[in-house]
Amino acid sequence: MGRFAPSPTGPLHLGSLYTALASYLDARQHNGLWLLRIDDLDTPRNTPGASDEILNCLQSFGLHWDGEVYYQSQHLDQYEQTVAELQNRHELYPCTCSRSLLANSPLIYPGYCRAKTELTNTPHSLRVKTADISTRFVDDLQGEISQNLASEHGDFIVKRKDGIIAYQLACVVDDHRQKVSRVVRGYDLLDSTAKQLYLQHLLGYPSLQYMHIPLIVDHRGNKLSKQTRAEAVNSHQAGPTLFLLLTLLKQNPPPDLRLAAIDSILEWAIEHWQTERLTNTQTVSALQHN
Template identity: 50%
Template sequence: MLSSYIGRFAPTPSGYLHFGSLLAAVASYLDARHHQGQWLVRVEDLDTPRNIPGAIDHILHTLDAYGLHWDGEVVCQSDRVDLYQQVIDCWLQSGQAYHCDCSRQSIVAHGGVYPGTCRARGLPAATNHAVRVRVSDQTMVFQDRLQGEFSQQPAATSGDFIIRRRDGIIAYQLAVVIDDIAQGVTDIVRGADLLDSTPRQLWLYQLLQQPAPHYLHVPLVMCHDGEKLSKRLGSAPLEPRQATATLHRALSVLAQNPPAQLSIAPVSEQLDWAVTHWQPDRLPAKRQILDPTAPIPPA
């Protein structure tokens, strides 16, 4: 009997897959397979100015080379814009969302929390207007499987937040929730840099009258200079020909303590072992950890 668990990995094609993103992929894959569930791959390519040609193919080829085989077809968010817009139009009509022409600088002046300037202005649709969703003063609380209880009041930390940008691009917060609902995602395993986004997403689940998934936010791996591994910093793309050694390193960083002899085993054998022995609670309940496998640069 198949499990009802549905997990996913959702990379952005703003760069190639690097070691930091591999850790998130491996963690979500192991969690899904350990629970005899499905593992989906969705490409979050809405931020078109940042997309790099060839990145999607590289990401998918790399996942395949590392033995991270997904279920079903790969979904691209760029093919689903009409679905997001339907929700925005519905909320605009009901008054749950509104147009806004406030500049980023004006919001910075309020400590980064939107003060609701355009809530009652009744601005029309325009090419230079963003769309914001109204939030209440409700505190959103959830139990993260690793980080523990997390609570946040979106009204106090962000205010009414953007669901469609001034340039017309659908915001991440809305797209990710609509897609996870549409795909039936029950469990989300991702990096702890997205922990602060979760309460806003929970607010959207509530507005859409849908149950929220379970969350597991794994620590980000930091370089010894204190920066996280990221596409922005140009972290080295993964080499498929180094998959065996790199996967073993990833399992070590994820605190799974893989046997040393697995370091030369095929990726399929490593993953079989890791699925059986997956214990995410071996990771520290922190947002960041240093990569214990990386050499310390000379002073």
């Protein structure tokens, strides 16, 4: 069972649709369900109407999800219960460090507040205590990965100072609640995996299988994203866009598929989905295929 979890900060661009397509094809080839989750916890960044735009875009490209759309904002109680569970087990501690202090600190959080145990009225985030051990996993495309959370990431935040649940915790809770077994996402989220595996271990959840696909980059080598002002995909060009995405995914679609109906393109793509063509690849350039 796979899932796609976009943030409602704007319409889907080529890079986000690329990830959605890879996730969809992988789930369908494995005869699994493909779930749609809207990552709308970071309310200051949410754009009004963006969730509906995302849903409409996926449908216009023939990427139909299974079951109801899962909105993270509707599951705050579950996240808070998980935070409370970790607090009761003394896995978390309050951090009152200011942005200015952290801006002048080493890249890895040095544990200024690690000795704190009692919550305070001072605004604070909650950090999870990381252990000085290696977390290892085998990514379907990137091979064996080993990271030491304590030395490479430090104690990371699971609840922000503004009260918003952090991505790492919410993602782990949701994947467990939705019984997700395979995660297909961009290479830029590879560093999140060790943190999520660590939380899965703390919470007694089963580990998942991960596949981090390469990122689409522009002529400067920057990832296509809303921050780099990537243009929204044109749903009126669904067929040619799907053909382009399959090419970027190194699936080598036959030329006559370019102008085929959406259903025919997706049917071919599911049948011929070959992830090994992306092995050890971190980026692809859209300019090479335009």
